[in-house]
Amino acid sequence: MAPEIKRIDESKIxxxxxxxxxxxTPHGYNIFNIKAAIKQISKDLKIQFKDIESEVKNITKEEICYFPVRHHSIAxxxxxLRLLSQFQPEIIFLEAPADRESFIQFITDAETHLPIAMVxxxxxxxxxxxxNGILTPDKDIAAKYMAWYPFLEYSPEYIAMLYSVYKKIPIIFIDxxxxxxVEIKTNTLRNLQLGKPNIKSKVKPSSHKPDLKKIEEQELFKQSNFFKKFCEFYSVKDLDDAWDLLFEIGVQFRSWEEYREIxxxxxLSVRExxxxxxxxxxxxxxxxxYMAAMIKKHLNDKNIKEKEALVVTGGLHSSVxxxxxxxxxxxxxxxxSVTELIPFSFKRLSSLSGYGAGNRAPEFYQKIWDKLILSNEENNQYFTEVVLQYCIDIINNSRFEGDLFSSADSIAAFQSAQMLASLRFRPEPNVTDLxxxxxxxxxxxxxxxxxxxFKNRIIKTCIGFHLGRLPSSYQQLGLIQDFKQRLAQFEIELIxxxxxxxxxxxxxxxxxxxxxxxxxxxxxTGVLQLTEGVGKNIMNVDIYHEFWKLVWNPELNVKLGEKSNLGSTVEEAALTVLKDELMKNRKNSEFCAKSLIQCIRMDLIKQFSDIKSVLDQALTDDRNFFQLTGAFKLLLLIRKILEIQKKGLVPIINQLIKKNFLSICSQIPNVANPPDDRKDQLAKDLKSIVNATITEYKLKLNRTVFEGALNSAYLYSNDGRVSGCLLGARYMIDQIDVQTIKMEIIAMTKNVLEIQLKIGQFIRGLIEMCQAKIIFEREFFxxxxxxxxxxxxxxxxxxLPGLKSAFSQLSARDFDEILEKIAKYYGLKESEIGTLVEPTEDIKSIVTIWDAKVYEIISKWFNVVENVKKKGK
Amino acid sequence: MAKKNVDLESFAKRDFDSLSDEEKYTYYNLELGKNAIYRGKITKTYKNWEQQKKLANSNHKTSHKKKQQEKNGNDEIAISHLKKVDMMKDNKSLDNMDPLTSKNIIRLPAELKYRKELMALKQNDTYPKPPGWFLSPTMVELYVLGSNKQFSLTTNGKTEKVSITPKFFGSKDLIQKSIVTLASRRALMLIGEPGTGKSWLSEHLAAAISGKSTNLIQGTAGTTEDQIRYTWNYALLIAEGPSEQALVPSPTMIAMREGQLLRLEELTRCPQEIQDTLISVLSEKVLPVPELGKDYYVTANQGFNVIATANDRDRGVNEMSAALKRRFNFIYIPVINDPKIERQIVETRVQDMMETLNFKIQIPDHIYSLVTTSFRELRNGKSKQGQSFKKISSVMSTSEEISLLFDSCIHTQYFGKQKITPREIALHLSETIVKDDPQNIHKLQEYLDLVLSNRARKDEIWKEFHRELKKQLKLIR
Structure with missing residues (x-):
């Protein structure tokens, strides 16, 4: 199907x-006789090079022109381009997902700024x-699959599309x-798990989730012994370096025939x-x-001769x-499946960013491409020029950021890059050398x-910051449109x-x-940040106010595009995220409670009952004390929020709180002996529960059960501090009095040494829990x-350390008061408080002796100094 | 010993090839000043002779050495240096003093020990070379990293095949960057933990690039400026005043004149003001000698550069001034993490050292495995099975590992039954670990109790090791 020309930039093509x-003219770019090298490596690997050579001849003799490419490669x-300027096919078959030719008009539109991606x-x-249920937490939750097909200015696929539109010839996507x-991979893995004997594969069956990422051709290269040997032979590190050496550097000196042959x-050697x-x-x-079938079908349907057909596919495919x-x-x-176009970014495209696809340094190669196409200069060492420019730019940027670099460093770096390239048999330096x-x-x-x-800066500069843009004729993704519209309702613009x-x-x-x-x-999306409010810090609760910061993020459209499968509106997408996260963490009561808050905050009240059910179940199933107390605090907060919003859901929350409280009580004995790193958290959480028990009288939390749990835990606990906290908690809820505490401490002092050693931490725990309430009790004191x-x-x-920690819990005012109490206990009179205390006669006499000794020592020093001065004269 | 009644004038005018063996040897010692005994006995007469010879050589441009220099540049000096040594080797009467065959020599410099490899690479070197270099960068890389390919070496009409053994086991990138730095105007600083092979690499790079690795200055807290720049023969200085004869060149000056690499070990141990002496040497490549006149200076010839090393455990590189740091490219040499490479290094080096002493001890595979495994575990504070314990604070580098094995070999050779057992390993391991920090004894005990006791139940070798180590720890306590 010949695409209609809508708005192609003809001057570009x-x-x-x-x-x-x-x-x-003779030059240094073919100094490596690549054929000879391939021959040598093949010999080492015992591959018949002659067979490979004749295979290549067979391919080149074919009527159909099979043209091997690497995605996002300048070469x-x-x-x-050289081929197209000479060959002028009547139909192009392109490695792109079949039946998506309708997107060509948007991809090649003059308004389009690459990079963009088909998703x-x-x-x-x-x-x-x-x-479902393997990739997702539950069988009822549908698994989502996604694959990206990015395009750059120098992607051969883009070039092919641009040409086809310009020349008004059909272009067929055949992949x-x-x-x-995905189906094939799943079946293979499933067969392995079922133990089908005719499937021989090195892929081991695994209970883990299958890796269903789109298979990138370069992954196959890495599996090849030829490629590994090639890297050794030429001392290249990886596929990108190998590619640069073979094709990218010096591309302007090579004919398309030579390129294709190599x-x-x-x-073929790799494939073998x-x-x-x-x-x-x-x-x-x-x-x-599949591709072969598509080629055959369309040649027949369109009645086009084979010799007029050009097939542009990845190199491994072209070879067979x-x-x-x-x-x-x-x-x-x-x-x-649903296909959409989304704006893309160089960062997203770069393998160096951690993503699997694409080109390692898109910006770097973009510069090379620009020079290649646009430059009229005689000196065409493009890689060298770009590396030089990068050396200067990166050093300059670093200096701007505060690093102490100078032009000398740029010069040294550039020279080193050139020398490294030379040592690595590259005619010009590349990204690795840079x-x-x-x-x-x-x-x-x-x-x-x-x-x-600095290293990150180099990587970021090589990757670049280009962002793609779709043409206005393309109907934006629902999610992106909705996002803009909803902000516009509040007259907010992203800047x-x-x-x-x-x-x-x-x-x-x-x-x-x-x-x-x-x-x-x-x-x-990265555009919005909560700076203060519920959710930022759960303990610092101002439930009436929120503080947000909004700033435009260049990756916004890209991120929204990636989330387009979650829903076509912001609300829908948010709901999907909420549901998915909830299902993943449905056994964590704290997480479920957080989801409930989010549901209220996002006004997704329809989900309230679903989330409530999940939380209800989690409160039964969760055995983690800390998660349960986390949920408890959140539920108390939710209750406060709902009371303001008067949503009539408060009774439901009250029920949950009571249930949560009982669950916590059942878990208290399990934390009687926590690890050291959990003791602080335990003390805080117990205190929260105690406070809630005292203050939230409306909830009528069951103190008896609570007390019973505390008592059981106390009997079971071997830890001094935890025991103190537990006993203190009972004291705070008025289940015991200070006499009981006194008896416990006395009992400890009369117990074996091992118990006596815990007294300090015990008192610490008590004071942590009870604070001022106990410290001023005369008996305790x-x-x-x-x-x-x-x-x-x-x-x-x-x-002593325990006691010290205990008293450091007190506020400054309480601390001063307790000091005063102690002083009074030891005989300080009321009238003496606030006055300077006179030293006793004994102390005075000791001080006098010390004074005399100090005087003697200092006098000696002065004598020495005087003598030296005299000698000097 | 040099004869005092040598006819100096005729001696100076004669062609080198016509000298007798003894005279050649005398010339060798005088020229290179290697042998300390002779240096001490060199009198003013000989010094004059040396100067006369030099003058004669400069005036008589037909002299052999000058011809070679003009023809082939610096590398010929290195070749002729190596050739002389070859000639010495054949002379039996000089066996006792011959550096190559003398059993008194503990360790030959790399350029002498691996002279065949260097010559073979030289003869097959078709790659472009920076001026003043003995080998091209590609060949230097091959020399350091080794090669599967054999190179032919032709000496005195005879050709043999020479294998290039690997000297450094590690990242190729690291070597390439080092070579590139030395070919540039910047100096090279190798940093890393002690025992990671910095000095070793420095020596081999110098041997391959300059054909000489002995332009060496050891940095210490007491290093003075004189040791870096030049010093004087004070007797001559007082007797005759400042003169070229009285000037005693430092390795820096020698390296500059000869266009060779200067090696500075532990540069950061030197006081900062002493380190900064290098700044003008590295920037302007000039060493002025104001005592000999305002216009007297030594310029660096092509091929001159500096390799410095520093370890980042003791004092690190933070004390270098910013001005000096800027003149260096830094390369960090990491501790070897790959067990296979570690094993390879240890095995190669220990075998090498045993050959030097002519030991015939066979070290079984399980002993290598025992040593490399326990070192790695103690270094990382984690057993192979993932069990954690306290890390030893001592340096547990590959170098220590090599020393331990070698000490065990010596022990076995002289006190043992010509067969290394876990007992020797246990004995020397405990000493290695405890020497720096006595507290390590407790950590070693923890390793013994947590890791070795379990392993001992399943393996006889480890059982023996565990038993012996336990004994050693008891004794130490």
Whole structure:
């Protein structure tokens, strides 16, 4: 189908096709006889090089022109342009997901700014692949699948599309849809698990989730023995370096025929040495069969001769397509996936960012491409020029950020990059050499520890910050549109400068805005940050106000695009996220309570009862004391919020709180002996529960059960501090009096040494729990004094840290009061408080003796000084 | 011993090849000043002779050495240096003093020990070379990292195949960056934990790049400026005043004149003001000698550069001034984490050291395994099975590992039954660990109790090791 020309930039394609003739003067870019190298490596691996050579000849002799490419490669695009300017096919077959040709008009639109990506996503509501419940927490939750097909200015696929639109020739996407490859992989793994003997694969069955990422061709390269040997031979680190060496550097000196020949030799050798037993190769073969079928079908349907056809596919496919048997397309299942175009970014595209796909340094190669296409200069060492520019720019940027670099460092880095390239048999430096040279010259220490920021800056600069944009003719994703519209309702525009919002939740308009902000926040777009309010710090509760910061993030559209499968509106997407997260963490009562708060904040009240049910179940199932107390605190907060909003849901929450309280009580004995790193949390949580028991009288929490739990835990506990907390908790809820505490302490002092040693921590626990209520109790006060006075020195030293911690819990005012009490206990009179105390006669006499001695010593020093001065004269 | 009644004038005018063996040897010692005994006995007469010879050489441009220099540059000096040594080797009467065959020599410099490899690489070197370099960067890389390929070496008409053994086991990138730095205007600083091979690498780089690794200054807290720049023969200085004869060049000056690499070990141990002496050397590549006149200075010839090392455990590199740091490229040499590589290094080095002493002890596989495993575990504070325990504070580097094994070999050779057993390992391991910090004894005990006791139940070798180590710890306590 010939795409209609809508708004293509014709000058662009004309510029691209206007390539200079190949410079045939001798140069250093073919110093490596690549064929000889491939021959040598093949010999080492015992591959018949002659067979490979004849295979290449067979492919090149074919009527159909099979053109091997690497995605996002300058060399592939450049060679393709040379081919197109000479060959002028009547139809192009392109490796892109089948039946998506309708997107070509938008991809090639003059308004489009690359990078953009085609996104294929599928939600398996009917569980066709049987992975619901494996990839998702529950069988009722549909698994979601997504695959990206990005395009750059220098992607050969883009070049092919641009050409086809310009020349008004049909272009057919022939790759098997992603979901079909997922199906194959799933079946293979399932067969392995079922132990089917005819499936021989090195992929071991696993109870873990299957890796269903789109198989990138480069992953297959890495599995090949030829490739590994090639890396050794040429001392290259990875596929990108190997590619640069073979094709990218010096591309302007190579004809498309030479490019194709070397590419086919290389890919065939790789293919020959990929282990046959592997599900990845199965998928590749399936795709090739599909492509062969598509080619055959469309050539027949359109009645076009083979010699007028150009097939542009990945190198591994091109090397075998000519002899691949076509599959029956009617046997291939059709999945109703949804395809959309989204704006993309260089960061998202770069493998260095941690994503699996694409080009390691898109910006770097973009610069090379720009020079290649647009430059009229005679000196065409493009890689060298770009590396030089990067050395200067990166050093300048670092200086701006505060690093002490100078032009000398730029010079040194550039020279080092060139020398490294030379040592690595590259005619010009590439990204690897640039990175190594900059780190070598600028990082003064262990590069894993020193100036990490500088290394990150190099990576970010090489990756670049380009963002794509779709044309206005393309119907934006529902989610992006809804996002903008909803902000526009509040007259909010996203700008570069941060905008701060202080929301008063008692006002209706602010409440509506708060709802929207919470929904956006849940999508994790990076534009919105809660600076103060519920959710920021649960203990610092101002439930009437929220503070937000909103700032435009360049990745916003990209992130929204990626979340487009969650829903077509912000509310829908937020709901999906909430549900998914809840199901993943449904056994965690604290998380469920958080989800409940979020549900209220996002005004997704319809979900309230579902979440409430999940929380209800979690409160039964959860055995984690800390999670239960976390949930308890959150439920108390929810209750307060609902009381303001008067939503009539308070009784439901009260029920949950009571249930939660009982669950907590049942778990208290289990935390009688917590690990050291949990004791602080335990003390805080117990205190919260105690406070709630005392203050939330309306809830009528069952004190008897609570007391029973505390008592059981106390009897079971071996830890001094925890025992003190537990006993203190009972005291706070008026289940025991200070006499009981006094008796306990006395009993401890008369017990074995092991128990005596816990007194300090015990008192600490008591004071932590009870604070001022107990410290001023006369009986308690007296017993502590008695303990301190009567225990022996060694024991005292052991008890002292606990006592010190205990008293450090007090506020400054309470501390002063207690000091006063102690002083009075020891005889300080009321009238003497606040006055300076005169030293006794004994003390005075000691001080006098010391004074005399000090005077003697200082006099001696002065005598020495005087003598030296005299001698000097 | 050099004869005092040598006819100096005729000696100076004669062609080197016509000298007798003894005279050649005398010339060798005088020229290189290697042998300390002779240096002490060199009198003013000989010094004059040396100067006369030099003058004669500079005036008589047909001299052999000058011809070679003009023809082939610095590398020929290195070759002729190596050739001389070869000639010495054949002379039996000089056996006792011959550095190559003398059993009194503990350790030969790398350029002498691996002279065949260097010569073979030289003869097959077709790659471009920076000026003043003995080998091209590609060949230097090959020399350091080794090669599967054999190179032919032709000496005196005979050709043999020479294998290039690996000297450094580690990242290729690291070596490439080091070589690139040395070819640039910046100096090279190798940093890392003690025992990671910094000095070793420095020596081999110097041997391959300059054909000489002995332009060496050891940094200490007491290093003075004289040791870096130059010093004087004070007797001559007082007798005759400042003169070139009275000037005693430092390794820096020698390296600059000869266009060779200077090695500075433990640079950061030197006081900062002493370190900063290098700044002008590294920037302007000039060493002025104001005592000999305002216009007297030594310039660096092509091929001159500096390799410094510093360990980051003792005092680190923070004390280098910013101005000096900027003149260096830093390369961090990490501790070897790969057990296979570690084993390879240890095995190679220990075998090497045993050959030097002509030991015939066979070290069984399980002993290597025992040593490398226990070192790695103690270094990381984690057993192979993932059990954690307190890390030893001592340096547990590959170098220590090599020393331990070698000490065990010596022990076995002289006190044992010519067979290394876990007993020797246990004995030396406990000493290695406790020497720096006595508190390590408790950590070693923890390792014994937590890890070795379990392992001992399943393996006889570990059982023996556990038993012996336990004994040693008791004795130490």
């Amino acid at each position: 004309e510029t691209l096709l206007r390539l200079p003739p190949i410079d045939s 592939s695009s450049y060679a393709l 294929d996503h599928f939600k398996d509501d009917k569980n066709l692949l049987g992975l 098997a849809p992603y979901m079909n490859t 590419m086919l030799l290389y890919c 040495t990929i282990p046959k037993n592997g599900s990845d190769l199965d998928i590749t073969e399936f795709r090739e069969k 397509l000519y002899r691949t048997k076509a599959i029956d397309l009617n046997q291939v299942k059709k999945f109703q 990175f190594d040279a900059l780190v070598l010259c600028c990082v003064k220490g262990d590069p894993e520890k020193e100036n990490i920021a 570069d400068d941060p905008q701060e919002f202080k929301l008063d939740l008692q006002k209706a308009e602010d409440q509506s805005l708060s709802i929207l902000f919470w929904q956006i926040h849940s999508l994790d 007296k017993i502590v004094i008695s303990v301190v006075e009567n225990i022996d020195w060694d024991l005292f030293m052991t008890v």
